[in-house]
Amino acid sequence: MVVLVGYSSKYGATEGIAERIARKLREAGRDAEAKPVSVVENPDRYTAFVIGSAAYMGSWRKDAVDFVRGNLELLTSRPLWLFSSGPLGTATRNAEGQELIIEAEPKQFDEFVTALEPQGTKVFFGALDPAALRRRDRLVRMIPAGRELLPEGDFRDWVSIDAWAASIAAELPATA
Numbered sequence: 001m002v003v004l005v006g007y008s009s010k011y012g013a014t015e016g017i018a019e020r021i022a023r024k025l026r027e028a029g030r031d032a033e034a035k036p037v038s039v040v041e042n043p044d045r046y047t048a049f050v051i052g053s054a055a056y057m058g059s060w061r062k063d064a065v066d067f068v069r070g071n072l073e074l075l076t077s078r079p080l081w082l083f084s085s086g087p088l089g090t091a092t093r094n095a096e097g098q099e100l101i102i103e104a105e106p107k108q109f110d111e112f113v114t115a116l117e118p119q120g121t122k123v124f125f126g127a128l129d130p131a132a133l134r135r136r137d138r139l140v141r142m143i144p145a146g147r148e149l150l151p152e153g154d155f156r157d158w159v160s161i162d163a164w165a166a167s168i169a170a171e172l173p174a175t176a
Contacts, residue, residue, distance in 0.1 A: 008064035028169035
């Protein structure tokens with residue numbers, strides 16, 4: 001059994017989450033590899049999937065959406081988990097008092113949960129290194145509201161990520 005921890009990452013935070021999940025699965029005796037969904041050539045070779053993407057403006061990145069939609073039949077026939085990363089900062093609730101993790105679910109989760117019935121979905125906080133930002137995002141961050149929208153720092157909750165990876169490993173048979 002080989003688990004693909006496929007991801008789409010713009011600035012590396014989601015990649016880091018995917019790498020961590022794959023490492024924790026391997027430490028738990030599962031054969032797992034993390035790679036960008038854009039380079040997966042033969043998804044049939046995987047027996048389980050953990051697919052994640054950074055979310056921007058409420059949506060997963062295009063290559064992650066395309067990978068899932070392009071492999072619906074395969075993904076419905078194998079164990080599957082979905083994750084997203086995106087919210088930044090230390091606040092757990094928005095100005096209206098709603099939980100950020102729930103509000104940050106990408107709009108594709110509704111579609112994918114209905115179509116694929118994954119074993120689980122999860123949203124994780126992300127990270128932002130201003131030095132890595134592309135021009136447009138740097139310009140957004142230059143305005144005062146942009147700094148509030150895109151705060152600098154690593155807000156990933158590694159304990160939560162590790163616990164989720166452990167729960168996935170518990171559902172998968174150990175590699176012989």
